[in-house]
Amino acid sequence: MRLALIDLDRTLISVNSASGWIRRELRMGFLSPKQALVGAWWIGGYQLGFARMESAIEQAVASLKGEQEAVIRDRTHAFWREEVASTVRPGARRAIAAHQAAGDKVVLLTSSSTYMSEICAAELGLDGWLCNRFEVNEGLFTGRVHGQLCFGAGKVHHAQKLALELGLSLADAVFYTDSYSDLPGLEAVGEPVVVAPDPRLKREARKRGWRVETWD
Numbered sequence: 368m369r370l371a372l373i374d375l376d377r378t379l380i381s382v383n384s385a386s387g388w389i390r391r392e393l394r395m396g397f398l399s400p401k402q403a404l405v406g407a408w409w410i411g412g413y414q415l416g417f418a419r420m421e422s423a424i425e426q427a428v429a430s431l432k433g434e435q436e437a438v439i440r441d442r443t444h445a446f447w448r449e450e451v452a453s454t455v456r457p458g459a460r461r462a463i464a465a466h467q468a469a470g471d472k473v474v475l476l477t478s479s480s481t482y483m484s485e486i487c488a489a490e491l492g493l494d495g496w497l498c499n500r501f502e503v504n505e506g507l508f509t510g511r512v513h514g515q516l517c518f519g520a521g522k523v524h525h526a527q528k529l530a531l532e533l534g535l536s537l538a539d540a541v542f543y544t545d546s547y548s549d550l551p552g553l554e555a556v557g558e559p560v561v562v563a564p565d566p567r568l569k570r571e572a573r574k575r576g577w578r579v580e581t582w583d
Contacts, residue, residue, distance in 0.1 A: 368469075368470045368471055368472065368535070369471050369472075369535060369539045369540055369541070370471065370472050370474065370526075370529070370530055370533065370535045370537070370539070370540040370541075371462075371463075371466040371471045371472065371473045371474070371540070371541050371543075372474055372475075372476040372497075372526055372540060372541065372542040372543070372552070372556070373459065373462070373463070373473065373474070373475055373476065373493075373542075373543045373544075374475075374476060374477055374542075374543060374544035374545065374546065374549060374562075375475060375477035375479050375483070375484070375487065376477065376478075376479065376545075376546075377545040377546070377563060377565075378456075378459070378543055378544050378545045378546075378562045378563070378582075379455060379456065379459045379475070379487070379491075379543075380451060380454040380455055380456065380459075381454045381455075381456055381563075381583070382451070382454045384446075384451055384479060384483060385427075385479070387446070387450055387451065388443075388446060389403050390403075391446055391450065392442075397442070402430065405426070420478065420518055420519075420548065421516055421518055421519075424478065424499060424512065424516060424518060425512060425516075428499075428501050428508070428510060428511065428512050429510040429511075430510075431501065431508040431510060432508055432509060432510030433507055433508065433510075434507065434508050435506055435507060436501075436503045436506055436507065436508060437506065439482060439508070440482045443480065443482035443483050443486065444482065444486045446483075447483060447486045447487065447490075448486075451483075451487075452490065455491070456562075456563075456582035456583055457582065457583065458562075458580060458581065458582025458583065459491075459543075459582050460491070461582075462543065462582070463491060463492070463493070466541075467492070472494045472495070472533060472535070473493050473494050474493060474494055474495045474496060474497060474529065475487060475488055475493055475495070475496035475497065475498065476496075476497045476498075476517070476522055476525070476526055476542065476544075476552070477496070477497070477498050477517065478498070478499055478516075478517055478518045478522075479498055479499065480498060480499055480500075480501065481496075481498055481499070481500050481501070483498075484496035484497075484498040495529070497517055497522070497525040497526060497529060498517050499512060499516060499517045499518070500512070500513040500514060501513060518548065519548050519549070519551055520551045522549065522551070522552045523537075523551050523552050523555045526540070526542075526552065526555070526556075527555070536557075537555050537556050537557070538556070538557045539557050540556040540557060540558070541556060541557070541558035541559075541560060542555075542556040542558070542559055542560065543560045543561075543562050543580075544560075544561065544562065544568075545561070545562050545563050545564050545565060545568065546564075546565055546568060547564075547565055547567035547568040547571065549568075550568070550571065553577070558578075559575075559577045559578075560577070560578050560579075560580060561577050561578065561579045561580070562579075562580050562581070562582050563580075563581050563582060563583070564579060
């Protein structure tokens with residue numbers, strides 16, 4: 368048995384769920400145009416290389432201060448079922464099935480939220496998820512991230528902790544991702560697999576001889 372780690376956005380699914388969430392929240396009246404513009408700016412800035420995703424995540428979590436956790440969970444689950452579930456890549460389903468047939472532990476490793484991760488894992492039959500968790504007090508968000516951010520090197524921290532708990536090793540693990548920001552995770556596992564990569568990761572994968580897949 369080994370650990371199979373799978374990124375969510377543009378890897379397991381073909382879209383960026385954060386962008387879709389902003390558009391949906393704006394359309395349903397839960398975000399103002401100004402809030403949506405700020406969120407889009409952070410995401411666009413990160414993709415263009417002049418904004419830190421860590422800051423974007425912290426800003427997004429801070430904007431939830433005072434909101435009810437149960438309400439956000441329900442809205443996120445509805446978002447998954449109505450707009451995201453249909454974007455799961457066919458190759459992701461095949462990879463999950465192959466790992467499960469081999470007796471591996473298949474775990475989502477994502478910078479998305481607990482609420483997106485839990486519904487994705489439940490509907491795809493995954494063994495668990497590692498993600499960004501939001502601090503909650505008496506059912507309300509405090510506006511702070513709980514624990515270490517699950518992004519970049521932070522993903523390695525969470526994956527290593529899980530591997531130790533399961534008595535497994537990242538040296539035997541496989542990690543599937545599309546993003547150059549996941550380079551620390553790809554370097555930490557024994558089998559890095561690049562899925563529909565962004566341009567920077569595609570160049571890096573060619574240089575290092577990593578396997579590249581599309582999953583479409």
